[in-house]
Amino acid sequence: xxxxxxxxxxxxxxxxxIGADSxxxxxxxxxxELMIEHLHHVPDALSEMEISRLMxxxxxxxxxxxxxxxxxxxxxxxxxxxxxxSTRGEFYSAYTPYQAEASQGTLQTIYEYQTMMxxxxxxxxxxxxxxxxxxxxxxxxxxxxxxxxxxxxxRILLAPGVNPVxxxxxxxxxxxxxxxxxxxxxxxxxxxxxxxxxxxxxxxVAVVLQQPSFAGTLDDVDRLTNxxxxxGALVLAIVNPISLALLKPPGQxxxxxxxxxxxxxxxxGVPLSSGGPYFGFMTCKQKHVRQMPGxxxxxxxxxxxxxxxxxxxxxxxxxxxxxxxxxxxxxxxxLMVTAATIYMSLLGYEGLVSIxxxxxxxxxxxVDGLCSINGVERLxxxxxxxxxxxxxxxPVAPLLDRLAERDILGGFDLTSxxxxxxxxxxxxxxxxxxxxxxxxxxxxxxxAASNVKSG
Amino acid sequence: xxELPGDLLFTKDHEWLRREEDGSVTIGIxxxxxGALGDLVYVxxxxxxxxxxxxxxxxxxxxxxxxxxxxxxxxxxIVAVNEVLADDPENINSDxxxxxxxxxxxxxxxxxxxxxxxxxxxxxxxxNLDD
Numbered sequence: 001x002x003x004x005x006x007x008x009x010x011x012x013x014x015x016x017x018i019g020a021d022s023x024x025x026x027x028x029x030x031x032x033e034l035m036i037e038h039l040h041h042v043p044d045a046l047s048e049m050e051i052s053r054l055m056x057x058x059x060x061x062x063x064x065x066x067x068x069x070x071x072x073x074x075x076x077x078x079x080x081x082x083x084x085x086s087t088r089g090e091f092y093s094a095y096t097p098y099q100a101e102a103s104q105g106t107l108q109t110i111y112e113y114q115t116m117m118x119x120x121x122x123x124x125x126x127x128x129x130x131x132x133x134x135x136x137x138x139x140x141x142x143x144x145x146x147x148x149x150x151x152x153x154x155r156i157l158l159a160p161g162v163n164p165v166x167x168x169x170x171x172x173x174x175x176x177x178x179x180x181x182x183x184x185x186x187x188x189x190x191x192x193x194x195x196x197x198x199x200x201x202x203x204x205v206a207v208v209l210q211q212p213s214f215a216g217t218l219d220d221v222d223r224l225t226n227x228x229x230x231x232g233a234l235v236l237a238i239v240n241p242i243s244l245a246l247l248k249p250p251g252q253x254x255x256x257x258x259x260x261x262x263x264x265x266x267x268x269g270v271p272l273s274s275g276g277p278y279f280g281f282m283t284c285k286q287k288h289v290r291q292m293p294g295x296x297x298x299x300x301x302x303x304x305x306x307x308x309x310x311x312x313x314x315x316x317x318x319x320x321x322x323x324x325x326x327x328x329x330x331x332x333x334x335l336m337v338t339a340a341t342i343y344m345s346l347l348g349y350e351g352l353v354s355i356x357x358x359x360x361x362x363x364x365x366x367v368d369g370l371c372s373i374n375g376v377e378r379l380x381x382x383x384x385x386x387x388x389x390x391x392x393x394x395p396v397a398p399l400l401d402r403l404a405e406r407d408i409l410g411g412f413d414l415t416s417x418x419x420x421x422x423x424x425x426x427x428x429x430x431x432x433x434x435x436x437x438x439x440x441x442x443x444x445x446x447x448a449a450s451n452v453k454s455g
Numbered sequence: 456x457x458e459l460p461g462d463l464l465f466t467k468d469h470e471w472l473r474r475e476e477d478g479s480v481t482i483g484i485x486x487x488x489x490g491a492l493g494d495l496v497y498v499x500x501x502x503x504x505x506x507x508x509x510x511x512x513x514x515x516x517x518x519x520x521x522x523x524x525x526x527x528x529x530x531x532x533i534v535a536v537n538e539v540l541a542d543d544p545e546n547i548n549s550d551x552x553x554x555x556x557x558x559x560x561x562x563x564x565x566x567x568x569x570x571x572x573x574x575x576x577x578x579x580x581x582x583n584l585d586d
Binding site (some may be wrong): 006149150290315316320321 | 496497499502517518519520521522523524
């Protein structure tokens with residue numbers, strides 16, 4: 001039964017009023033050849049009981065594989081309390097509320113979230129979140145153009161380590177607004193920026209650095225930040241929030257710090273869920289706050305002097321500034337942010353540090369083991385966080401297929417990105433020493449069973 | 456409402472201009488405009504040295520309830536901006552024709568005074584708006 005509130009009588013009265021005989025008449029203008037009588041390949045409807053049974057059977061086919069894929073989304077242990085609390089009726093909404101100030105609890109949660117993100121990134125202000133990491137880069141790029149008005153080129157330079165998918169999304173969103181995205185030269189040994197080949201004089205409006213890089217390497221962000229500022233550019237930092245428990249926060253990069261930090265918030269308590277929903281985060285220096293997109297919650301006092309929370313700086317937003325608004329984002333990923341806030345609250349700073357340390361130690365163990373196999377070596381030198389690119393002596397895809405048969409998701413096929421047979425592996429705190437040994441043994445097996453030439 | 460300063464010229468967009476002795480022109484928004492906007496919380500200023508065409512976006516004034524663009528009444532080069540407004544935007548509320556000035560421009564060409572209003576004409580203009 002469809003949940004439509006109109007009775008048959010209502011419908012007939014409405015049709016009579018507008019002078020139509022039937023609802024089908026309303027679609028008369030659609031040419032007959034475009035009308036589909038029957039949906040091919042779509043089976044008949046199932047009852048709730050039948051569909052539940054079907055989905056259970058299909059879920060079984062997924063198995064319970066061990067996941068060693070990162071490449072932008074990361075499997076971390078999520079304490080049960082995170083989603084137990086997030087899905088309480090008081091929190092369970094995807095949106096910042098309408099009549100926002102009537103929902104003080106929701107606003108306080110967002111305020112706490114913003115406070116934690118500014119502490120993690122070492123920057124002054126955070127917004128209430130964006131859709132995901134890739135679109136956060138697009139918004140940060142547009143924000144940089146608004147904030148760095150002296151530079152008119154619309155040219156955004158990307159360090160070699162910027163996630164290629166983020167570049168595609170940013171180019172799709174910002175391309176029509178005259179922004180161009182260009183890559184800085186890569187050093188083939190380190191995978192990082194090649195400072196020898198850096199040329200001045202391109203007048204970038206912003207330079208984007210990703211730390212850790214897409215291929216897992218750690219770039220010299222201090223030097224790059226100083227170089228970018230010397231070019232008159234703003235520095236946009238893409239960071240993994242978990243890594244900030246160990247790595248220098250963007251606000252402290254170089255002499256002046258990055259201007260804007262953004263990235264994917266999923267590692268903070270949001271399950272992989274086949275790719276979403278996730279959330280993007282964004283923080284910036286105080287001086288850029290009026291160009292920041294999205295909603296911002298502020299703390300204030302009411303008429304009686306009691307503390308309270310409000311949506312602040314709304315004059316940037318589209319309901320006030322109309323076509324001149326800083327962006328058309330008038331919501332946030334409220335539910336994901338609630339989960340992230342609870343996740344960070346439960347873990348605390350020490351908890352984040354221990355997760356980051358365990359992930360790094362596990363990744364080191366896996367990489368050491370895999371590199372002891374003939375035909376496997378690291379693609380790039382240098383330190384890493386919890387993700388490493390490996391160079392193989394044969395095609396990657398067939399190996400991943402063999403590993404999948406053993407219920408192991410062996411990593412992200414980096415071949416098209418690296419221009420060589422390469423695999424990106426990631427290990428978080430969720431894996432035990434036995435898991436890592438099992439993966440190394442399985443990898444040795446599938447390597448031994450495959451042939452270098454035929455793959 | 457106070458008497459409008461006699462040495463100013465006005466636009467229909469509620470901006471005022473004052474010709475300075477050195478040939479530059481000081482520009483701000485009128486007392487009527489600040490009254491309509493309410494308490495100002497932020498002023499976005501152009502860069503010194505920037506060229507702005509007549510009718511181009513020159514500044515943004517933001518109050519607790521609205522943000523409005525200030526369009527350049529004449530074309531020219533920005534020779535000074537009122538930096539104090541960055542910290543004290545309320546100067547526009549308290550002294551729109553004095554401490555609340557926004558920019559000083561060097562006009563690119565002559566100023567077409569026929570397109571501008573005298574204090575008396577502007578007073579009549581806003582009196583009629585209120586009707």
